Amino acid sequence: MTHRLLVTGSGLSVLIAAAWLSATPVSGQSPAGPAAAAKPYKTPRTVDGQPDLQGIWTNQTYTPLQRPANVTKEFYTLDEVLAAEKRAAVREAAVSTPGTTGDVHYSGSEFGLDKSQGTLARSLRTSLIFDPPSGRLPPLSAEGEKRAAAFAEMRKKLGRFDAAQNNELDDRCITTTNAGPPMLPYAYNSNYQIVQAPGYVMILVEMMHHIRMIPLEDRARPPQSVVALTGVSRGRWEGETLVVETTNLNPTTVFGGIDLDAPLDRPAPFRGVSDKLKVTEWFTRIDAESISYKFKVEDPTTWSAPWSAELPMKQTIGPLFEHACHEGNFGLYNTLRGARAEEEKAAAGEKKPN
Amino acid sequence: MAKLLRGFGCAAVVGACLVFAGGQVIGQTVTYKAPRLGDGKANINGIWQAMNTANWDIETHQAAAGPILALGAIGAMPGGWGVVEGELPYKPEALAKRNENRANRLKLDPEVKCYLPGVPRDIYMPYPFQIVQSQKYVMLAHEYAGAVRTIYMDNHVEAPAESWMGWSNGHWEGDTLVVDTTGFNDSTWFDRSGNYHSDALHVVERFTPRSAETLTYEATIEDPKVFTRPWKMSMPLYRRVERAAELMEFKCIEFVEDLMYGDVRKPTRP
Numbered sequence: 346m347t348h349r350l351l352v353t354g355s356g357l358s359v360l361i362a363a364a365w366l367s368a369t370p371v372s373g374q375s376p377a378g379p380a381a382a383a384k385p386y387k388t389p390r391t392v393d394g395q396p397d398l399q400g401i402w403t404n405q406t407y408t409p410l411q412r413p414a415n416v417t418k419e420f421y422t423l424d425e426v427l428a429a430e431k432r433a434a435v436r437e438a439a440v441s442t443p444g445t446t447g448d449v450h451y452s453g454s455e456f457g458l459d460k461s462q463g464t465l466a467r468s469l470r471t472s473l474i475f476d477p478p479s480g481r482l483p484p485l486s487a488e489g490e491k492r493a494a495a496f497a498e499m500r501k502k503l504g505r506f507d508a509a510q511n512n513e514l515d516d517r518c519i520t521t522t523n524a525g526p527p528m529l530p531y532a533y534n535s536n537y538q539i540v541q542a543p544g545y546v547m548i549l550v551e552m553m554h555h556i557r558m559i560p561l562e563d564r565a566r567p568p569q570s571v572v573a574l575t576g577v578s579r580g581r582w583e584g585e586t587l588v589v590e591t592t593n594l595n596p597t598t599v600f601g602g603i604d605l606d607a608p609l610d611r612p613a614p615f616r617g618v619s620d621k622l623k624v625t626e627w628f629t630r631i632d633a634e635s636i637s638y639k640f641k642v643e644d645p646t647t648w649s650a651p652w653s654a655e656l657p658m659k660q661t662i663g664p665l666f667e668h669a670c671h672e673g674n675f676g677l678y679n680t681l682r683g684a685r686a687e688e689e690k691a692a693a694g695e696k697k698p699n
Numbered sequence: 700m701a702k703l704l705r706g707f708g709c710a711a712v713v714g715a716c717l718v719f720a721g722g723q724v725i726g727q728t729v730t731y732k733a734p735r736l737g738d739g740k741a742n743i744n745g746i747w748q749a750m751n752t753a754n755w756d757i758e759t760h761q762a763a764a765g766p767i768l769a770l771g772a773i774g775a776m777p778g779g780w781g782v783v784e785g786e787l788p789y790k791p792e793a794l795a796k797r798n799e800n801r802a803n804r805l806k807l808d809p810e811v812k813c814y815l816p817g818v819p820r821d822i823y824m825p826y827p828f829q830i831v832q833s834q835k836y837v838m839l840a841h842e843y844a845g846a847v848r849t850i851y852m853d854n855h856v857e858a859p860a861e862s863w864m865g866w867s868n869g870h871w872e873g874d875t876l877v878v879d880t881t882g883f884n885d886s887t888w889f890d891r892s893g894n895y896h897s898d899a900l901h902v903v904e905r906f907t908p909r910s911a912e913t914l915t916y917e918a919t920i921e922d923p924k925v926f927t928r929p930w931k932m933s934m935p936l937y938r939r940v941e942r943a944a945e946l947m948e949f950k951c952i953e954f955v956e957d958l959m960y961g962d963v964r965k966p967t968r969p
Contacts, residue, residue: 678960
């Protein structure tokens with residue numbers, strides 16, 4: 346319990362995601378297709394004639410990025426998903442059992458909004474990844490393996506509690522998986538506000554008030570050496586679909602530090618991608634309350650093939666509140682201070698042999 | 700207050716009006732007719748930036764050495780005309796606190812720690828910001844710290860909670876975007892010189908197109924805990940007209956971690 350204060354929101358979600366997987370029926374069901382093909386939705390237009398994606402959206406989901414090893418089908422039935430959501434809600438409530446680590450941190454159901462309490466962007470997919478058809482990431486290339494191993498080695502040498510910089514990006518209030526791209530759900534507050542003006546689509550990510558400003562023209566991009574957390578994005582409309590291509594992603598921070606082999610929203614040290622990474626996103630409004638969000642990740646120096654995933658964004662209630670995380674980040678300071686105090690205590694103990 | 704604001708705004712109908720910016724007078728031709736958006740409103744979309752020294756000191760000031768010796772001329776403060784009308788009407792005890800802030804600005808200025816800038820400081824920090832104008836919301840997206848304001852153009856409600864950037868309700872008066880902001884905390888400053896406010900701050904801003912490439916920005920500041928009366932500031936804002944102009948990332952948290960957490964960093968052993 347030395348470092349129990351660092352049981353973060355993201356740590357909490359690991360428990361939840363793991364519970365979801367273990368509670369999910371895994372076999373013996375006939376493969377069910379996606380929801381019946383919907384009538385094509387005529388997207389309303391903004392005053393300047395763009396398809397209108399504006400509103401407050403969430404991509405909160407229980408669906409893992411990668412298909413669990415013991416699941417073979419591509420889709421669950423709606424009944425299976427509803428039953429699993431019910432079980433998850435029970436487990437989320439149980440996280441705040443008095444005397445548990447979760448309770449020491451905080452009760453998501455009391456002080457925040459657990460997934461089960463907010464709007465869910467429900468997907469019947471067994472994994473967000475649909476390509477490769479295995480629902481799992483393609484194997485790393487030889488170069489990708491080497492880079493990932495070197496990174497893991499470096500991580501081992503960095504004591505998490507030695508310095509602020511050795512902590513995850515969310516603990517440091519810099520970014521979360523929500524901002525991406527690709528934009529993936531976080532443990533909570535997976536909310537977005539989309540605003541459009543002539544020539545621009547702006548996506549405000551609630552977590553860390555991250556702004557994605559997407560110009561709707563194929564402007565020049567800065568040199569590859571100039572990187573940013575959310576990269577440099579250029580957008581265009583293809584019919585009803587907003588297509589966004591992003592490069593110049595910071596290879597040390599991309600995916601908000603997500604561990605691609607771990608439950609979806611666990612920030613962990615997968616930072617093995619290269620600066621050649623390119624993410625393409627497709628936003629298509631499929632009804633009054635939903636956007637289909639698909640993305641493709643390409644980095645030939647990391648993976649043996651591109652991979653693609655899909656998750657819905659569901660309209661939810663606003664407003665987005667100011668997420669002033671850094672301004673109140675006492676947790677990080679106190680954690681480091683606690684670690685120094687432990688060291689001092691240990692050193693004093695060593696010096697006191699008699 | 701409402702009367703005061705009406706008197707402050709330029710008449711949008713006839714002639715030219717003069718806006719005071721400290722000792723300067725901004726000549727404003729109100730005959731300028733801004734281009735329209737599809738909804739008929741003036742189009743003030745774009746990337747804008749103040750070009751003055753208000754973030755150093757909103758009052759008229761001479762050039763001075765900066766607080767960090769090693770930065771030399773790089774860290775020095777350039778002189779500049781104030782952007783406020785007359786003297787800031789501090790209450791006596793509040794002026795004492797301002798002076799204390801000023802003496803300790805390296806330690807106390809929230810900008811040093813990459814904290815959200817508050818209002819109206821967000822407008823004249825030395826970074827561009829982008830206006831994204833839709834019918835329901837006008838967004839102010841700032842390069843500095845990725846700070847952002849949502850201006851609610853319909854469904855006006857009171858601030859639901861206090862915050863760094865406040866809660867902004869907006870409406871159009873002719874071609875002028877009028878923004879009424881409340882719900883502030885007491886943690887932000889007006890500049891690097893210790894000018895400050897309390898949580899009673901109320902800001903009314905007016906963004907008026909004055910040419911294709913400039914806006915007139917005016918703000919009325921009301922804070923009865925700190926000032927004896929409301930006061931005003933004004934300045935032009937300039938469009939960033941470069942073809943490549945776009946907000947770059949300035950997530951400055953990474954740049955202040957050694958400053959803020961350095962004293963609890965594990966000491967390196969020789």
